[in-house]
Amino acid sequence: MSHTAHIPSHRKPRRNASKTALRAGVAGGVLSTIAVAAAAAPAQAEPVTQTIEMPTLTSGLSTAVAASAEATQQVALDLETQAHEDAAATTAAKAAKTAKAEAVRKAEAKKKAEAAAKAKAEAALRASRSEARTTLSATSASTSVASSSSSATGSAASVISFVKAQVGDAYVSGGTGPNSWDCSGLVQAAFRSVGVDLPRVSQAQSTAGTQVSLSNLQPGDILYWGGAGSAYHVGVYVGGGQFVGAQNPSTGVVLRSLDYDPPSGAVRVL
Structure with missing residues (x-):
């Protein structure tokens, strides 16, 4: 008997033929894809250096800032003008109110003065008439008494x-x-x-x-x-x-x- 007759064999068992073929196909496809990509790619990629020129914004920005400042200044000027106008209107209203009150006071004073003058004139007229009547009465009385005395x-x-x-x-x-x-x-x-x-x-x-x-x-x-x-x-x-x-x-x-x-x-x- 051979000295290796009882030693198990170390060889791998044969694979199934169909599985082997499938694996071979997959591997071949992957390798083909890699080969195509390698052929299409350049031998060695070099770093690309490109200067991109950014648009100049300084001119437009300055114009916008200037316009904004002018608008702000105009708003401030408008507010100041409105404030002056409001103050002037308030002052004018107060002056008009004061003038009206003074005019009313003067009109009332004039009315009272005219009424007093009228009352004084009427009183003087009544006094004059009363004096005239008294004088006439006294004259008539004296005449009558004298006439009576002369007849008596x-x-x-x-x-x-x-x-x-x-x-x-x-x-x-x-x-x-x-x-x-x-x-x-x-x-x-x-x-x-x-x-x-x-x-x-x-x-x-x-x-x-x-x-x-x-x-x-x-x-x-x-x-x-x-x-x-x-x-x-x-x-x-x-x-x-x-x-x-x-x-x-x-x-x-x-x-x-x-x-x-x-x-x-x-x-x-x-």
């Missing part, structure tokens, strides 16, 4: 002269002269001046003489208001449709027309 004679003329001299004196209740009177006190004093003694009060004086009709009066007759014997007021008829009497505290002794306060009756003592 004796004691009657003296009584009339006495009462007309007291016109303008004050009225005081219970007054008997010489500067203040009540109605019966004046009549009593007037007749006493000619020696005729009359009762002190109106009621008694209204029956002190002969009753006469108001349509047949003579200067010097005593007029009374109220009933005979119950009269509340007396005066003296001075002629010309007028009488003198101490009327009241507001008027004092006055000369009045009979129409001013028509009497109830009259008595004659002279």
